[in-house]
Amino acid sequence: MLKSKGRGHAPLLLAGAVSAALVLPGCSPTGGGATSQSNSNSNSITVGIEAGSPQGQFFQQEGPAFTKATGINVKFLAVPHDNMHQKFLTDAVSASGAYDVFTVDEGWMPEFASKGYLTKLDGVVTANDKSDFEASALQTGTYKGNLYSLPYLVHNLVLYYRTDLFKQAGITQPPTTWAEYAADAKKLTDAKSGVYGTVIEGKQDAETYTPLLSAAQEAGGDIADAAGKPTFDTPAVKSALAFMQQVQLTDKSSPSGLNDLTTEQGEFLAGHIGMITMWPYLYSLAKDPSQSKVVGKFAVAMPPGNPKQVSTNFAWSFGVNAASKNQTSAEKFVTWATSATELQKLSKAQDLPTPRKSTASAIAADTSVAQADRDALGVFTKSVAASSTIPLVTAFPKYTDAMAIALSSVMSQSSSVDSAVAKAQQSMQSAYESSSK
């Protein structure tokens, strides 16, 4: 009898045990404890950086120096560029504080600041320090009068041109206007041998709106007014799109298809392109023989204008997660990473423009830096100083979507310039109104 009773209950007990084993761990207080534990120690902070970014790698290498100077251990978590916004946003919404410091892309700084995900840094930065940053650089981390992030890189698109091809084509100076740019691109193009004068981007992705935004500013306009309200349906934007269309489709001075940043950069490094507008990071790649076929055959110059030789400034910064349990340590990291000493090291190591006046002048006078590199850094700095930044509004990510769609519509000839611009204006206006509610 007992035997039979036992046999009857065994599967029942087994099932109960399996259920409990599967369900209970979810209720365990140790679930997700690794993050909490690492954060409970104020001598240790976690910094979210962009995976594969040379700047992220630089700060990772400098980590031990920070620990030595402050006694605070620092752990770097790399996040792919495309997932950074999503990953950091998820962390901020959950207020888990898994990251103490975020690498902040200027495009989504207003969103994070407006929702209280970033700690205000006004009290952390001294007046002396503030005055050492270029005003336009500090502006990139400022939202509604408060400072939320400190930039380690403020940069924009500058002109890279092939000195050898220019010489062959009898072009003596880099172009300073759109008309010169289009004419030079035409002269440099030899499609049969696979060489094109330039590359015009047109693919609908997260990056291609940047040349359009810059071109709108070069034409003396902008995509938004001082309050961030969209002003896309304007002659300046239309002329920018018409110019891009002319070079790509009429002159055929750019490889066919809808090009993107990767194609543009790759084709220039492969020696197939006469000139492009590109970010400062390309400079160190282009002079590296292991990655470039144009070593010693290129130079940089201010972007061409119509008539303004400007380009939109974009910044990469560090900001403190408002949910971080190590606020003081995180603030120390942000001020250390953007100090004159670290920024000078970064600028020298990677030929990047620096947002601090003291470091820019120190590098300009530093004879240990090659003259060509100092010249290039001078161009990067001058271009940033002459330019303004993006509209710092929470609707900006939606503006970028609308611009990417407009650009790809025009370049694929799916829409006319007028129709694409009107549609984008409508979409941006609706985004602005929703965000203002």
Place this chain on the structure above:
Amino acid sequence: MTVLTENRRSAVPATRRPRTVARRRRLTGVLLTAPAIAALVVTIVFPMLWTAWLSLQSFGLGASAPVEFVGLKNYTRVITAPEFVTALVQTLGYVAVTLVLELVAGLAIAQFLRRATRGRKLLRLVIAIPLMIAPVVASMAFRFLFADGYGLVNAGLQLVGLPAPSWFGTPWFARTTVLVTNLWLALPFVVLVLLAGITGIPEELEEAARVDGANAWQIFFRIMLPLLKPSILIVLVIRLADAFRVFDSVYVLTGGGPANSTDVMSSYLYRTMFENSDFPGGAAVTVLFVLIVGAIAGGIFLALRGRGAEA
């Protein structure tokens, strides 16, 4: 009295025992399936109900942002957005075309593999290779294959004297790249399921039909196809849900462009939620998405099952 008591003694355990055993069995069954049910509730039912609840609210992501019940307002906002309509129409178009192509090509390849004798095993292995490759990796490879300047596809076309189009530069060519990439990824599954179905059909039926004077088409449409209905149903239901979720190839190959011409529900949803941080709108899109996929999958299932039963 004694007799009655004895009868009771013998009768009570006789009726109670089966009930107790049945109850125990039922309870055991419930407890054994409880982990799976708990997992389903935690990972599917609860998130779905939560998403449905979120879709009826208005809220920001700020710590102090107020939460407000807005009824169907998010749905109205989403349904009236031209981008949503574009993404929905393009998704439906993509799903219809890809399923037809997959079935036609899958049936042809399965038939070929059934007949091929030499190297049949090797061919089956080769055909299964795409199943082992992550969709995002395959999409990257196809991006290079279709590239304008250096792509293998255009090089091949030029070699035989055909014009090399700009695959990502025009809406229809861009749609073709997405379709071809997903066809390459999905075909192995379709072929293997259909091949299993075809192999299960007795060869005697085909021989008998041939003896009776049926031609190849008649054999295919009157014998093979009706008997393949269960396999086709499996392919349709699984691939339908899969095709609706298409994301990787769109994201990698075209980014939804040009001019939103390859934007699909998944890429629209991704943009709404994670680029524009519109979580209430995203929740409404998710609910609509689930309802649409559920209704279509259910319709196909009922239609084919019904016909299958009649047959």
